[in-house]
Amino acid sequence: MGRVKAVGAIERPVASPAGRPRSGAHPARATATHCPYCSLQCGMDVAVGDAGVEISGRPFPTNNGGLCVKGWTAGELLAHPERLTTPLMRPTAHDELRPCSWDDALDRVAAELVRCQERHGRDAVGVFGGGGLTNEKAYLLGKFARVALGTANVDYNGRFCMSSAAAASVRAFGMDRGMPFPLPDIAGADTILLVGTNVAETMPPAMQHFAEQRRRGGMLVVVDPRRTPTADAASLHLQIRPGSDLALANGMLHIAMKEGLVDTAFLAARTSGFADVRRVVESYWPDRVERLTGVPVAQVQAAVRALARPASAVILSGRGPEQQSKGTDTTLAWINLALALGQAGRPFAGFGTLTGQGNGQGGREHGLKADQLPGYRRIDDPAARAHVAALWGVRAADLPGPGRSAYELLDTLGHAGGVRALLVMGSNPAVSAPSAGHVRQRLGALDFLCVSDFFVSETARLAHVVLPSTQWAEEDGTVTNIEGRVILRTAAVSPPAGVRTDIATLNDLAERLGCSAGFVGGAREVFDELRRASAGGVADYAGITWERIQAEDGVFWPCPTQSHPGTPRLFLDRIATVDGRARFCPVTYRPPAEEPDDDFPLWLTTGRSMRHYQSGTQTRRVSALAEAEPSAYVEVHPQTARSLGGAEAQPVRLTTRRGTALVSARLTEAIRPDTLFAPFHWGGDASANLLTNPALDPTSKMPEFKVCAARLEPGSAAWAFARSCS
Ligand code: SF4
Numbered sequence: 001m002g003r004v005k006a007v008g009a010i011e012r013p014v015a016s017p018a019g020r021p022r023s024g025a026h027p028a029r030a031t032a033t034h035c036p037y038c039s040l041q042c043g044m045d046v047a048v049g050d051a052g053v054e055i056s057g058r059p060f061p062t063n064n065g066g067l068c069v070k071g072w073t074a075g076e077l078l079a080h081p082e083r084l085t086t087p088l089m090r091p092t093a094h095d096e097l098r099p100c101s102w103d104d105a106l107d108r109v110a111a112e113l114v115r116c117q118e119r120h121g122r123d124a125v126g127v128f129g130g131g132g133l134t135n136e137k138a139y140l141l142g143k144f145a146r147v148a149l150g151t152a153n154v155d156y157n158g159r160f161c162m163s164s165a166a167a168a169s170v171r172a173f174g175m176d177r178g179m180p181f182p183l184p185d186i187a188g189a190d191t192i193l194l195v196g197t198n199v200a201e202t203m204p205p206a207m208q209h210f211a212e213q214r215r216r217g218g219m220l221v222v223v224d225p226r227r228t229p230t231a232d233a234a235s236l237h238l239q240i241r242p243g244s245d246l247a248l249a250n251g252m253l254h255i256a257m258k259e260g261l262v263d264t265a266f267l268a269a270r271t272s273g274f275a276d277v278r279r280v281v282e283s284y285w286p287d288r289v290e291r292l293t294g295v296p297v298a299q300v301q302a303a304v305r306a307l308a309r310p311a312s313a314v315i316l317s318g319r320g321p322e323q324q325s326k327g328t329d330t331t332l333a334w335i336n337l338a339l340a341l342g343q344a345g346r347p348f349a350g351f352g353t354l355t356g357q358g359n360g361q362g363g364r365e366h367g368l369k370a371d372q373l374p375g376y377r378r379i380d381d382p383a384a385r386a387h388v389a390a391l392w393g394v395r396a397a398d399l400p401g402p403g404r405s406a407y408e409l410l411d412t413l414g415h416a417g418g419v420r421a422l423l424v425m426g427s428n429p430a431v432s433a434p435s436a437g438h439v440r441q442r443l444g445a446l447d448f449l450c451v452s453d454f455f456v457s458e459t460a461r462l463a464h465v466v467l468p469s470t471q472w473a474e475e476d477g478t479v480t481n482i483e484g485r486v487i488l489r490t491a492a493v494s495p496p497a498g499v500r501t502d503i504a505t506l507n508d509l510a511e512r513l514g515c516s517a518g519f520v521g522g523a524r525e526v527f528d529e530l531r532r533a534s535a536g537g538v539a540d541y542a543g544i545t546w547e548r549i550q551a552e553d554g555v556f557w558p559c560p561t562q563s564h565p566g567t568p569r570l571f572l573d574r575i576a577t578v579d580g581r582a583r584f585c586p587v588t589y590r591p592p593a594e595e596p597d598d599d600f601p602l603w604l605t606t607g608r609s610m611r612h613y614q615s616g617t618q619t620r621r622v623s624a625l626a627e628a629e630p631s632a633y634v635e636v637h638p639q640t641a642r643s644l645g646g647a648e649a650q651p652v653r654l655t656t657r658r659g660t661a662l663v664s665a666r667l668t669e670a671i672r673p674d675t676l677f678a679p680f681h682w683g684g685d686a687s688a689n690l691l692t693n694p695a696l697d698p699t700s701k702m703p704e705f706k707v708c709a710a711r712l713e714p715g716s717a718a719w720a721f722a723r724s725c726s
Contacts, residue, residue, distance in 0.1 A: 066205030130426030131357030134477030142367030164327030190310030196320015251289030263342025375537020414445025651715030
């Protein structure tokens with residue numbers, strides 16, 4: 001496999017486990033695998049030589065050899081001095097965590113889970129997974145919850161990632177696969193509309209596809225409250241007020257109707273329900289939409305014309321429109337627009353969502369969501385229950401029903417009638433959940449908490465037992481990437497002594513719970529069972545084998561048989577609804593759950609930065625990343641800072657109705673003066689999620705991470721003095 005340079009924002013040579021760039025060393029062997037972090041799942045070579053572990057990009061369709069700074073430094077974590085290599089246990093609630101044997105740790109976990117269920121019932125034990133778990137782990141964890149524990153309360157942090165887009169896609173298209181076409185297809189679109197996603201910083205190698213689209217004469221339109229590097233690359237930037245996307249989408253459709261840009265032939269041939277949407281959208285007059293969104297009418301008109309007139313256009317959403325208390329409706333509004341313009345169901349056109357986490361997609365396809373069984377089956381569907389129960393060797397009646405969604409589960413921890421003992425695998429909700437101060441209190445109120453992770457995360461610090469798990473380069477397993485392409489991560493190095501895969505941990509725990517029959521074998525055996533479980537479902541993996549994935553460098557689902565080529569492009573012949581037509585869904589604008597007032601006069605929005613990933617458990621430990629971006633900050637418009645007497649890099653107190661975070665101010669004219677932006681990668685009292693609003697979307701149960709009301713105050717005497725003199 002040829003070596004290629006990283007592309008995107010930063011170019012790097014290979015990196016050693018110690019994080020220092022190396023060159024010239026000749027590795028003994030190189031393994032083709034994928035990055036541990038985001039949904040792009042960039043192809044990389046991991047080589048092990050005398051010099052240690054070296055990482056370089058390799059040709060793969062999403063990254064074409066490029067890696068971002070997170071990818072090329074990921075090797076440092078494999079031999080990190082803080083790596084967990086032995087289980088830890090807290091003998092009593094008042095003791096510190098202490099090293100212990102695997103047998104002692106697993107015996108304690110099993111005994112605590114059994115005791116909890118005997119006292120409080122089966123649903124008193126909860127399971128919380130991560131969107132970075134491989135398909136095999138996600139499948140086995142869901143099965144473990146429903147068969148070995150018999151609890152309904154299993155969910156994962158992917159609920160916080162793209163559940164709104166998933167719910168909207170199921171309603172409109174009859175199925176949810178983040179992107180309905182391969183990522184390189186976007187280079188062939190005449191116009192691309194990106195809504196609430198900052199590709200240039202969160203997945204830099206993907207920008208080459210957008211650059212290629214521009215080079216071919218295409219147009220890029222970006223909707224974002226911030227003038228991000230992605231917006232900087234656009235032909236048109238709509239700097240929207242946070243939480244008002246639904247009004248913008250309806251307003252764009254209103255203009256399209258008035259200007260005769262609706263594709264009536266497409267509506268007649270391939271959709272249903274437009275009349276209801278037309279009635280709703282008629283009241284979204286341009287001046288009303290400008291008032292609601294802050295986007296000038298002329299810009300809205302320009303965006304509509306850019307989408308409607310070319311032969312093909314793509315609308316891609318990110319967390320901006322989705323992480324709202326009306327995220328499902330907001331996403332539906334963008335889908336309505338795409339459908340009305342005839343931009344769906346044909347090459348280089350369509351609606352998609354850019355998944356965030358590495359396997360957010362696969363997690364819910366294989367049963368890690370409270371309302372879903374493997375194969376993207378509904379847990380309340382009798383036929384789905386019968387199929388999965390037969391495979392698992394249990395009675396369908398014994399399978400639990402739908403459980404609590406992620407935040408609902410966390411919110412009730414330790415309460416009577418709630419979850420009293422929790423198993424967390426590959427997630428750090430003490431930092432990544434909304435209203436994190438409240439969630440930390442609830443985690444602390446549990447009778448028993450077990451966490452499986454590579455490091456002692458903020459959540460693991462609260463645990464009674466911590467189990468050390470293998471990292472991505474130490475184990476085999478599949479992941480379903482941003483495009484719906486199933487890929488194989490191949491082990492490149494041996495795990496440290498004392499560390500086990502989560503699959504072995506679940507097998508051992510199931511045996512201790514008296515349920516060993518369905519919990520044997522490693523990742524390959526689990527994948528083969530997963531294929532059978534998914535057969536006939538929406539997300540059908542039956543025809544995908546590890547050998548095929550390796551030979552073809554990924555296979556797109558659905559793929560029902562081994563002779564089936566896989567499905568890179570969905571909906572070309574038929575939409576996946578019962579009648580084969582895309583469904584319009586009328587949706588109306590409503591304000592965010594919380595709006596600015598005298599006490600909290602600014603909008604706060606949160607998101608990711610270039611150098612860190614999710615709760616930062618991994619990236620905050622990578623020296624190059626920690627040095628480049630060591631601490632939490634909030635982006636503030638200089639005009640807003642001046643009104644407070646503030647300046648660059650000064651400490652500030654950022655407060656909402658849920659709490660206060662202590663961060664430093666980063667002044668930038670790239671943000672709206674009425675809006676603040678805080679990345680959420682840090683823990684402790686700098687955590688942005690201390691502030692975020694857990695108001696839930698009624699359909700997807702997505703919390704409103706993206707918008708709440710906030711107050712900014714001086715965090716230092718110097719700033720307070722300057723303010724008093726101003
Ligand atoms: Fe690629 Fe995402 Fe990994 Fe960066 S973090 S190298 S964009 S997969």
